Amino acid sequence: MTDTLPETREDLGALLARSIEIDAADATPRYIRLANALRLLIETDALGTGAALPSERLLAGMTGLSRVTVRRGIELLVREGVLEQRRGSGTYVLAPVERFEQPLAAITSFTEDMLSYGRKPETRWLAREYASPSAQEAMTLGLSPGDRVLRLHRLRLADALPLAVELAIVPADLLPDLSALGTSLYESMASAGARPHKALQRMRACALPEFEARLLEAEAGEPALFLERISRTVEGRVVEFTRSHFKGDRFDFVAELNLHRET
Structure with missing residues (x-):
């Protein structure tokens, strides 16, 4: 744990200024670029846990940004749990937040993954309805004209922390009874033989x-991370078309790779 900044405040200012140099081709808002620059310093331990940031006024002077922009960048990192503002004291670097590993080599459900971490999974339904598919959905699922889909739009949480927004599209004939749909889509599909x-x-x-x-x-x-998944049964039928947005600061997607050797 440290309570020091990189060598001097001037060094910190130079680092931040270089990181957010204005690039006419970069449309990223400046407060997000400032937040990204601070986040990188924290992730590389240039700013360690417990370090105090300079005031908004000093950061504005170091970077050439307005105090409003600096404040928005800091507030963004506060919401992410990277920084903490203490009334009358200042802004400090918090210990790193826990990240979740999401396997790419196996099909697992969000519920299964969170339970494996010892977390309490939770689902908040945004939409749970039968509907006509879009052209992309009909083509992806191999549907015939007149076929309908079950549209499942969910906010996924763990220990009340929002982690992902997921839109799953399933052929309606697989799950014709909404009352039979539990918290795990895959368990419900397994019960339906799909x-x-x-x-x-x-x-x-x-x-x-x-x-x-x-x-x-x-x-x-x-x-953020955008994930698109198209799933098939063992017989080859497409039974799921899911698109999800994951918070970029909470997930690491991992896959085990094997060396391919030519013979």
């Missing part, structure tokens, strides 16, 4: 859309 056997997943970095940001208690435009 548990996913394999899946294709695509993941990319993204900026949080405004709707998902509100649900995740974040700022629109914050770094």
